[in-house]
Amino acid sequence: MRKSILLAVLAAFLLPLNATSQPADSADVYLLTCAPGNESYSIYGHTALRIAIRGTSFDMVYNWGIFDFSTPNFVYRFAKGKLDYLLGAYSYERFLEEYINEGRSVWSQKLNLTVAEKEKMFELVNENLRPENIRYRYDFFFDNCATRVRDIIVDAAADTVIFPVKEKKRSFRQLIDPYQKVLPWLDLGADMLLGLQADRKATVSDEMFLPVHLRDNLASAVIIHDGKQEPLTGPVETVADLPAAATIRNTWVPQAVFWVVFLFVLLVTFVFKRPALEKFADFVFFPVYSLIAILLVFTNIFSEHDALHFNLLFLGINILIPVLAFLLVAGRKAAKMSRLTLTISALWLPASLIAGQGINPALIPVVLIIMTRIFSHCRFGKSL
Numbered sequence: 001m002r003k004s005i006l007l008a009v010l011a012a013f014l015l016p017l018n019a020t021s022q023p024a025d026s027a028d029v030y031l032l033t034c035a036p037g038n039e040s041y042s043i044y045g046h047t048a049l050r051i052a053i054r055g056t057s058f059d060m061v062y063n064w065g066i067f068d069f070s071t072p073n074f075v076y077r078f079a080k081g082k083l084d085y086l087l088g089a090y091s092y093e094r095f096l097e098e099y100i101n102e103g104r105s106v107w108s109q110k111l112n113l114t115v116a117e118k119e120k121m122f123e124l125v126n127e128n129l130r131p132e133n134i135r136y137r138y139d140f141f142f143d144n145c146a147t148r149v150r151d152i153i154v155d156a157a158a159d160t161v162i163f164p165v166k167e168k169k170r171s172f173r174q175l176i177d178p179y180q181k182v183l184p185w186l187d188l189g190a191d192m193l194l195g196l197q198a199d200r201k202a203t204v205s206d207e208m209f210l211p212v213h214l215r216d217n218l219a220s221a222v223i224i225h226d227g228k229q230e231p232l233t234g235p236v237e238t239v240a241d242l243p244a245a246a247t248i249r250n251t252w253v254p255q256a257v258f259w260v261v262f263l264f265v266l267l268v269t270f271v272f273k274r275p276a277l278e279k280f281a282d283f284v285f286f287p288v289y290s291l292i293a294i295l296l297v298f299t300n301i302f303s304e305h306d307a308l309h310f311n312l313l314f315l316g317i318n319i320l321i322p323v324l325a326f327l328l329v330a331g332r333k334a335a336k337m338s339r340l341t342l343t344i345s346a347l348w349l350p351a352s353l354i355a356g357q358g359i360n361p362a363l364i365p366v367v368l369i370i371m372t373r374i375f376s377h378c379r380f381g382k383s384l
Contacts, residue, residue: 024115024116024118024119024122025115025118026053026054026055026056027051027052027053027054027118027122028051028052028054028110029049029050029051029110029111029113029118029121030049030050030051030052030108030109030110030111031047031049031050031108031109031111031149031153031214031215031218031233032047032048032049032050032061032095032106032107032108032239033045033046033047033106033107033108033109033211033212033214033215034046034047034048034099034104034105034106034107034211035104035105035106035212035242035244036104036179036182036244037102037103037104038182038247040183040186041067042102042104043179043180043182043183043186044176044179044210044211045179045210045211045212046065046099046145046211047064047065047145047146047149047211047214047215048061048062048063048064048065048095048145048149049061049062049125049149049152050062050092050095050108051122051125052092059091059092059093060089060090060091060092061089061090061091061092061094061095062087062088062089062125062128062129063087063088063089063090063095063145064085064086064087064128064136064144064145064148064149065085065144065145066085066086066087066088067083067084067085067086067138083137083138084135084136084137084138085135085136085138085144085145086134086135086136087128087129087133087134087136087148088134089129096239096240099240100240100242103242103243104240104242105238105240105241105242105244106238106239106240107215107236107237107238107239108236108237108239109215109218109219109233109234109235109236109237110233110234110237111153111232111233111234112223112225112230112231112232112233112234113156113157113223114158114225116158117156117157117158118156120155120156120158121152121153121156124152124155124156125152128148128152136148139305139306140209140305140307141172141198141206141209141306141307142206142209142306144209145211146208146209146210146211146214147208147209149214150205150208150214150218153218153232157223157224158225159223159224159225160223160224161221161222161223161224161232162221162222162223162224162229163204163205163217163220163221164204164217164220164221165204166204169201169202169203170201170202170207171198171199171200171201171202171358172194172197172198172199172200172202172206172307173191173194173198173199173358174358175202175207175210175213176190176210179210181248181249181251182247182248182249183249184249184250184251184252184253184254185253185254187251187254187360188254188360188362188363191358191359191360191363192292192313192360192363192366193295193296193299193308193311194307194308194311194358195299195300195307195308195309195310195311195312195357196309196310196311196312196355196356196357197306197307197308197309197310198307198358199356199357199358204217215236218232218233219233219235219236221233254362255361255362255365257362258362258365258366258369259365261365261369262365262368262369262372265281265285265369265372265373266372268281269281269372269373269375269376278376281373282325282328282373285369285370285373286321286322286324286325286328286370286373287325289317289321289325289370290321290322290325292317293314293317293318293319293320293321293322294319294322296311296313296314296317296319297314297319299311300314311357312348312351312352312355312357313348313352313363313367315344315345315347315348315351316345316348316349316363316366316367316371317345317366317367317370318341318344318345320337320340320341320344321341321370321374323337323341324337324338324341324374324377328377334377335377335378335379335382338374338375338377338378338379339378341374342371342374342375342378345367345370345371345374346371348367349364349367
């Protein structure tokens with residue numbers, strides 16, 4: 001969930017600092033949680049694992065959130081679900097300095113593990129540190145920096161970790177929504193691409209893909225030691241207390257912009273009725289919506305991100321739009337195609353409501369804009 005400063009800190013080059021070479025009974029293990037930042041890759045926060053050996057200089061952070069913007073075809077690989085993240089290891093001092101410089105708070109929780117459980121954790125971490133294992137296929141909801149740490153903690157437990165029980169469950173979309181409000185256009189883009197998979201209710205374990213939820217749920221979790229329940233972690237301690245870097249900004253802007261554009265399209269279509277203006281509107285909107293329709297087909301069918309599948313927006317902005325655009329450019333009569341395209345678009349809102357897909361309010365005018373222009377080519381009341 002975050003970009004590392006230098007890929008030179010990759011754990012493959014730090015294998016000599018292997019934790020298993022140190023005595024587990026002198027080790028302390030901590031969950032580190034970092035507050036959200038203002039960048040798109042940092043708004044969800046960050047999680048890492050710290051291992052410190054008392055009486056030595058060994059104090060390392062293990063970070064499963066490293067990625068490289070210079071990766072060839074970065075955006076395409078991310079959308080396709082083929083982007084690899086990496087595990088890196090570097091000093092706690094360096095880790096803390098980075099987040100303080102970014103103005104982001106850091107919290108620490110000491111894990112209540114037995115010596116045997118620490119040894120098991122070291123074994124798991126070092127297995128991840130092997131050169132063939134430092135890369136993993138990133139999945140935002142199910143395999144990221146927070147879920148990797150969650151799974152290692154659970155796998156290291158000699159007996160059982162019991163998470164808190166929650167009566168009210170939220171969907172994945174609802175869980176990420178508060179974080180995305182700091183970047184309203186990103187929030188709109190995410191809601192445009194996420195499908196029904198993002199609207200299923202997340203279990204307590206599922207919601208720990210978000211670092212702050214991992215922190216809070218582990219603080220309420222218990223671990224079984226010798227048949228007795230004990231707190232899994234110590235109290236949450238604030239290591240760096242800084243003003244929130246991520247602040248909510250004008251969440252109404254995307255919605256307002258698209259309602260204004262929709263009003264303009266209504267005036268052009270039903271009030272001014274000037275052919276030149278209508279052609280200009282078609283020249284602007286049909287290519288843009290055609291690209292969105294193609295993108296939705298790609299994310300629904302070809303992306304390996306499950307959360308992008310079964311996205312009902314592909315009805316509102318459907319694949320017939322580029323076909324219709326081609327016919328209009330070619331000067332062909334397209335009333336029948338327009339009516340079919342409009343009918344499919346009109347199904348989007350009721351289908352989404354029935355299926356339970358979350359709808360960003362700004363998407364309503366977005367779909368109405370293209371429906372209005374499609375309607376103008378349907379020739380209702382005229383012979384075909």
